[in-house]
Amino acid sequence: MWSAFMLVHILGAVLMGFYGLAPFIAGKLKVAKPAAQEGVLSSMITGNRIAQFMLIVNFLTGGYLMTMGEYSVLWMILVTLLFLAIAALSGIMGKGMKRALAAAKGEQTDRASLDKTTMFSSIIFILYVVMIVLMVYNKI
Numbered sequence: 001m002w003s004a005f006m007l008v009h010i011l012g013a014v015l016m017g018f019y020g021l022a023p024f025i026a027g028k029l030k031v032a033k034p035a036a037q038e039g040v041l042s043s044m045i046t047g048n049r050i051a052q053f054m055l056i057v058n059f060l061t062g063g064y065l066m067t068m069g070e071y072s073v074l075w076m077i078l079v080t081l082l083f084l085a086i087a088a089l090s091g092i093m094g095k096g097m098k099r100a101l102a103a104a105k106g107e108q109t110d111r112a113s114l115d116k117t118t119m120f121s122s123i124i125f126i127l128y129v130v131m132i133v134l135m136v137y138n139k140i
Contacts, residue, residue, distance in 0.1 A: 002035045002057060002065070002068060005061045005064050005065055006061075006065065008057065008061050009057075009058055009061040009062060009065060011052040011057075012057040012058040012061065013054075013058060013132070013135070015050060015051065015054045016051045016054045016055065016128065017084040018048065018050065018051040019051055019086070019090070019121070019124045019125055019128040020125060020128060020129075021047075021122065022044065022047070022048070022093075022121035022125065023046055023118060023124075023125045024064040025040065025044060025121075026044070026114070026117045026118040026121045027094040027118055028040075029041070029100070029114050029117070029118070030109075030111065030114050030115075030118075034103070034104040034105075034106075034108060034109055035104070035107075036109050037100065037101075037104040037109065037114075038104040038105055040095050040103060041104060042101065042102055043100040044097055044117075045094065045098065045101065046096050046107055048090055048093065048094050048097065049094075051090065052058070052087070052090055052091070053092075055083070055086065055087050055090070058083075061085075064084070066079075070113035072139075072140060073139060075134065075138055075139075075140050076138060078134060078140075079131065079135075082127055082130060082131045082134070083131070085127055086124055086127050086128060086131070089120050089123055089124050089127070090120075092116075093116070093117055093119055093121055093124065096114075096116040096117045096120065097113070097117050099113040100113035100114050100117060
């Protein structure tokens with residue numbers, strides 16, 4: 001059972017890789033025309049939804065794997081806090097992307113929402129990298 005949960009957990013982490021690409025995609029949105037922004041933002045919203053679904057899957061599988069393994073309390077607290085931070089910030093980022101998409105559909109550019117999307121995607125990227133490091137070095 002351990003290996004099945006580990007497989008699902010790793011596949012979920014790979015699908016969360018959207019957060020590794022998001023800041024680079026979002027950074028290019030400011031120079032794009034509203035029509036191009038519309039297509040890119042639609043794709044980013046879909047990618048964010050898939051990654052958020054994988055957050056739920058990884059929360060469940062990770063919870064099971066934590067109960068079966070021997071991890072320090074510090075490690076479990078750090079991983080849980082990082083996980084919750086990524087989940088919260090991805091929801092906030094999603095709202096900004098939806099606002100920017102609505103503006104792009106009206107042939108306008110919402111610079112404030114694009115700036116927030118870039119900022120939150122960058123923060124999520126950093127947290128995602130820290131989470132990966134903690135998964136590899138889980139003996140703290």
